[in-house]
Amino acid sequence: MSDRPYHHGDLRRAILAAALDVIATDGPSGLSLRDLARRAGVSHAAPAHHFRDRTGLLTAIAAEGHGLLATALAEATDLRDAGVRYVRFAREHPAHFQVMFSPELLRADDLELTTARALSATALTDAIAITAPAGDGTDTRLARIAVWSLAHGFATLLLGHNLDGLLGDEDPEEVLRALPMMLFPSA
Structure with a gap:
C-alpha cells in the first residue's frame, strides 16, 4: 500500500x-x-x-504574477507610488517577477496570460493618468515606457543585489520615490 x-x-x-x-x-x-x-x-x-507541460506551468505563474501586479498597482496614487508598488511587488514575488518578463518561457497566446498582462498594463496606465491627465500634452505612451523602465530596471537591479553597495542602509522604496522627480519634476 x-x-x-x-x-x-x-x-x-x-x-x-x-x-x-x-x-x-x-x-x-x-x-x-x-x-x-x-x-x-x-x-x-x-x-x-x-x-500540460513546463511551459504551461510557467505561463500560469506569469499570469498569476500579472494579476498580483495589477492588484498592487490599482491603489497607486501617483507615479512615485506606482513605482514603489512595482518594486515592492518584485521584492515580495521574486519568482513571479523572473518569469513574467521572460517571453521565451511562456505561451504568448494564452488567454489567461494576455488578460492578466492587459490588467497590469491598464493599472500602470491609470497611475500615469492620475499624474498626467489627458489633454495636458503628456504622451502617456512614452510616460508609461519611462515609468515602467525606471521601476523595472530598479527592481531588477535590486533583486540581483547590484544596488547593495550604492544603497547602503537606505530604504530602497524611499530611494525609488525620489527617482521620478528627476525625470518628471511635476510628478
Whole structure:
C-alpha cells in the first residue's frame, strides 16, 4: 500500500507553490514537473492534468504574477507610488517577477496570460493618468515606457543585489520615490 494520498486537495496550487519555491532558489531553469510532482507527493503525470507541460506551468505563474501586479498597482496614487508598488511587488514575488518578463518561457497566446498582462498594463496606465491627465500634452505612451523602465530596471537591479553597495542602509522604496522627480519634476 502506498503512503501517497489518493486525492491531493488543491494540486494546482500545491504545484504552483512548489514551482515558485524552486524558481526563487534555482531560477526557471531548475524547474521540472517530475520534481514538482515528487514534492507534492503525487504521480509524475499529475501536474500535466493542470498545466500540460513546463511551459504551461510557467505561463500560469506569469499570469498569476500579472494579476498580483495589477492588484498592487490599482491603489497607486501617483507615479512615485506606482513605482514603489512595482518594486515592492518584485521584492515580495521574486519568482513571479523572473518569469513574467521572460517571453521565451511562456505561451504568448494564452488567454489567461494576455488578460492578466492587459490588467497590469491598464493599472500602470491609470497611475500615469492620475499624474498626467489627458489633454495636458503628456504622451502617456512614452510616460508609461519611462515609468515602467525606471521601476523595472530598479527592481531588477535590486533583486540581483547590484544596488547593495550604492544603497547602503537606505530604504530602497524611499530611494525609488525620489527617482521620478528627476525625470518628471511635476510628478
